[in-house]
Amino acid sequence: MVMMMAPGGTLEMARAVLDEGADAVYVGVVGWSRRGAQDELNDDEIARTIDYATTKGKEVRLVVNTMPSSTEIPMFLEHIQRYASWGARGFMISDIGAIRLAREILPKDVEIHTSVGCGITNYEDVKFLGDAGANYVVLPYRLSVEEIRQITAENSVGIEVFLFKTPSGGKICPGKCMMSSYFNFHRWLDANGKDHFHGSASRGGDCLRVCQTDWKFNMGQLEFDEPMTLKENPALWLEELPEYLAAGVGCLKVPGRDRSPELVRSITRVYRQAVDDIQGSDHPDLAKYAAELETLRGRWRTERHKRDNRLLSEAENLSRNAMAATL
Amino acid sequence: MFELCTEACNIKELREGDYSAYDATYLGDYSCPEYPNNFTSNIDQLEAGLELVKSRGQKCYLRLYAIPSNHDLPWVEDLIDTALTMPFDAFEVHNLGLLRMLKKKGSTIPLHLGVFGNLYTHETAKTLKDYGVTRVCPNPELSLKEIAYIAENTPIDTLVPVHGKIPLVISETCFIVEHSEECYSSPDEPRPDGPCNYQCAKEHWLKRGRNDGSRADWSLKDTGRMTLSGKDLCMLEHASTLVDMGFNIFYVQSKGESKDYVGKIGKIYRDALQKAFSGEAAPDYAPLVANLSALAREGLCNGYYFESAGQRYFGRS
Numbered sequence: 001m002v003m004m005m006a007p008g009g010t011l012e013m014a015r016a017v018l019d020e021g022a023d024a025v026y027v028g029v030v031g032w033s034r035r036g037a038q039d040e041l042n043d044d045e046i047a048r049t050i051d052y053a054t055t056k057g058k059e060v061r062l063v064v065n066t067m068p069s070s071t072e073i074p075m076f077l078e079h080i081q082r083y084a085s086w087g088a089r090g091f092m093i094s095d096i097g098a099i100r101l102a103r104e105i106l107p108k109d110v111e112i113h114t115s116v117g118c119g120i121t122n123y124e125d126v127k128f129l130g131d132a133g134a135n136y137v138v139l140p141y142r143l144s145v146e147e148i149r150q151i152t153a154e155n156s157v158g159i160e161v162f163l164f165k166t167p168s169g170g171k172i173c174p175g176k177c178m179m180s181s182y183f184n185f186h187r188w189l190d191a192n193g194k195d196h197f198h199g200s201a202s203r204g205g206d207c208l209r210v211c212q213t214d215w216k217f218n219m220g221q222l223e224f225d226e227p228m229t230l231k232e233n234p235a236l237w238l239e240e241l242p243e244y245l246a247a248g249v250g251c252l253k254v255p256g257r258d259r260s261p262e263l264v265r266s267i268t269r270v271y272r273q274a275v276d277d278i279q280g281s282d283h284p285d286l287a288k289y290a291a292e293l294e295t296l297r298g299r300w301r302t303e304r305h306k307r308d309n310r311l312l313s314e315a316e317n318l319s320r321n322a323m324a325a326t327l
Numbered sequence: 328m329f330e331l332c333t334e335a336c337n338i339k340e341l342r343e344g345d346y347s348a349y350d351a352t353y354l355g356d357y358s359c360p361e362y363p364n365n366f367t368s369n370i371d372q373l374e375a376g377l378e379l380v381k382s383r384g385q386k387c388y389l390r391l392y393a394i395p396s397n398h399d400l401p402w403v404e405d406l407i408d409t410a411l412t413m414p415f416d417a418f419e420v421h422n423l424g425l426l427r428m429l430k431k432k433g434s435t436i437p438l439h440l441g442v443f444g445n446l447y448t449h450e451t452a453k454t455l456k457d458y459g460v461t462r463v464c465p466n467p468e469l470s471l472k473e474i475a476y477i478a479e480n481t482p483i484d485t486l487v488p489v490h491g492k493i494p495l496v497i498s499e500t501c502f503i504v505e506h507s508e509e510c511y512s513s514p515d516e517p518r519p520d521g522p523c524n525y526q527c528a529k530e531h532w533l534k535r536g537r538n539d540g541s542r543a544d545w546s547l548k549d550t551g552r553m554t555l556s557g558k559d560l561c562m563l564e565h566a567s568t569l570v571d572m573g574f575n576i577f578y579v580q581s582k583g584e585s586k587d588y589v590g591k592i593g594k595i596y597r598d599a600l601q602k603a604f605s606g607e608a609a610p611d612y613a614p615l616v617a618n619l620s621a622l623a624r625e626g627l628c629n630g631y632y633f634e635s636a637g638q639r640y641f642g643r644s
Contacts, residue, residue, distance in 0.1 A: 122424050322635075
C-alpha cells in the first residue's frame with residue numbers, strides 16, 4: 001500500500017490533512033526547513049500535532065531539510081532525537097552528512113526521507129542515498145514514468161514522488177539553484193545560537209522566487225520583445241498516477257506547506273479518493289476528478305502568484321536598500 | 328606554496344588562452360555535453376588536452392558531467408573508463424551517483440567535488456572522503472569562515488574561487504535553444520541550423536530593472552545550461568586574508584569569457600598571492616581592482632564570503 005503524506009504548514013493545516021485521510025503529515029521545524037517561519041511549526045505545535053496524529057493512528061514526519069551550518073550539526077542531532085522520542089516517525093533531510101549521522105542515532109523504525117534539496121538526477125544517486133541511510137528518496141518533480149521505472153528497477157530504497165510536476169528538463173530546482181541568495185541574503189543567530197537565513201532556498205527562509213519576475217533576455221545587441229520568467233512552475237497532476245504506482249512508487253507527497261489550509265484540505269481530499277480508487281480497482285475512473293482538480297489548479301496558481309509577488313517585493317526592497325547602503 | 332587553477336572547455340580554448348600563470352587546469356564544461364569538442368563529453372579529445380596541459384608543467388583535472396540523467400550514465404561511464412587509463416591528476420565530480428560508480432570500480436584516482444556537489448558541512452565532506460574525495464569546492468553560499476571550518480575539521484583540501492562569475496543554477500536543457508526562435512526577431516539575423524548551433528558562443532544576458540537605481544537592477548549571464556552571476560567574484564583585495572585563514576588552492580572561473588580574460592586575471596592573482604604568501608605588505612589594490620572592473624561588464628562582487636548577498640562587494644576596508 002502506498003503512503004500518502006500531506007503538508008502541515010500550520011497546526012490547522014496539519015489537522016485538516018489528517019482529517020481528510022492523509023496517512024502522514026509532514027511539518028517543518030522552525031529554522032530547519034526550506035520555508036519561512038510562517039510555514040513552520042514550533043516545538044509546542046509539533047508535540048500537539050504528534051498527539052493528534054497518534055489518536056488517529058496516523059504519523060508525523062518532520063521536515064529538517066535545510067543545509068545546516070557545520071557548527072549546527074550537534075544541535076540538529078539533538079533536535080531530531082528529541083522529536084523521535086516524542087513520537088515523530090520520520091525526518092526529511094538534505095545534507096548527506098546529516099543523513100548519515102541521523103541514521104546512526106535514530107531508532108531503526110524511524111525513517112529518513114531525502115529531500116528534493118539533494119538534487120538527484122539518476123538511479124545511481126538514489127543508490128548513493130540508500131547507502132547513506134535513506135529509507136525514502138524523493139524524486140525531482142520532472143521525471144517521467146519511464147525514468148521512475150528505471151530507478152525502481154535499480155533500487156530497493158523507497159521511492160517518493162510529489163503530486164505536482166513540471167515539464168521534463170529546465171533549471172534544476174530545488175537543489176542546485178542559488179539565484180535567490182545571490183540577490184538577497186542575510187544571516188543571523190538566535191538566542192540559542194541557531195543560524196537563521198533569509199533569501200536562501202537551501203539554507204532556510206524562503207526562496208525569493210527571482211526566477212518568476214520579468215527578465216529581459218539580451219543576446220549581443222538583440223533583445224527579446226517580451227520579458228520572460230526563467231522557470232516553469234509545477235502543476236498538480238493525476239492521470240499518470242496509476243502508472244507511477246505500478247512503477248513502484250511507495251510514497252506520495254501532496255505539496256503546499258505554504259498554501260492556505262482550505263486549499264490543501266481540498267487537494268488532500270481529492271487525492272485520497274483517487275488513490276483509494278486506484279488501489280481498489282484495476283480500472284479506476286479518474287476522469288470524475290478532472291473538473292475539481294482543474295479548479296484546484298486555478299486556486300493553486302492564484303495563491304502561488306500572491307506568494308511570489310510578496311517574496312519578489314521583499315527581494316526588490318532589500319536589494320535596493322542594500323545597494324544604496326554601499327553607495 | 329599555493330595552487331592557482333582555472334578551466335578550459337575544449338582544445339581551442341586551451342590553445343588560444345594564456346595559462347602561464349596557473350598551476351593546474353580543469354578540463355571540460357561540466358554543464359553542457361553539447362558544447363563543441365567538450366573534454367567532458369568527447370573521449371577523442373582527452374589525449375590532446377591532457378598532453379597540452381602536461382607539456383606546460385601543470386596538473387590536469389578532468390571534469391565529469393554534473394547532472395547526468397539515467398540515459399547519460401552509459402556514455403559518462405565509457406568516458407570514465409577511458410580516462411582512468413590516462414594520467415589525469417584527478418577527476419572533478421559534482422554528482423553523487425558518479426562518486427558511487429567510481430568507488431564501485433575500485434578507482435583510486437583522487438576526486439574533487441565540484442561546485443554543484445552541494446557541499447555545506449564538514450560532515451558531508453567526511454562522508455565523501457570515504458568515496459575518494461580529496462578536495463571540495465564548497466557551495467558558493469558559504470562564508471570564508473564556514474569554508475575554513477570545513478577545511479580544518481574534516482580535514483580536507485578546499486578549492487576557493489577567487490575570481491570570475493559564480494555558477495548559480497544548472498539546467499538539463501538549454502535556455503538559449505529553448506528561446507532561440509524568439510531571439511531572432513530581426514530578419515537580418517541568421518537563423519540557427521538545428522536544435523543547437525552553438526548560439527552560446529554569443530553572450531547572453533538576463534537583466535531586470537531600468538539601470539537607473541530606481542528599482543533593483545539585477546543581472547545574470549546565461550550560458551545555455553548554466554546561469555552565472557552577472558558580476559564577477561573578486562577577492563583580490565583579500566589575498567592576505569585568504570592566506571591568513573590557511574587557504575592555498577584558488578580558482579579563477581573563466582567559462583564564457585574572452586580568450587584574453589584567463590591570462591590577464593591569472594597574472595594579477597599570481598602576483599598578488601605570491602606577495603601575500605611571502606608576507607609582503609599589501610599593495611595599493613586600487614589600480615588592479617580598476618583593471619579587474621574593466622573586465623567585468625556588470626561589476627564586481629564577493630558578498631557570500633562575507634555572509635551577505637552574493638552580488639554585494641566588500642573591499643579591504
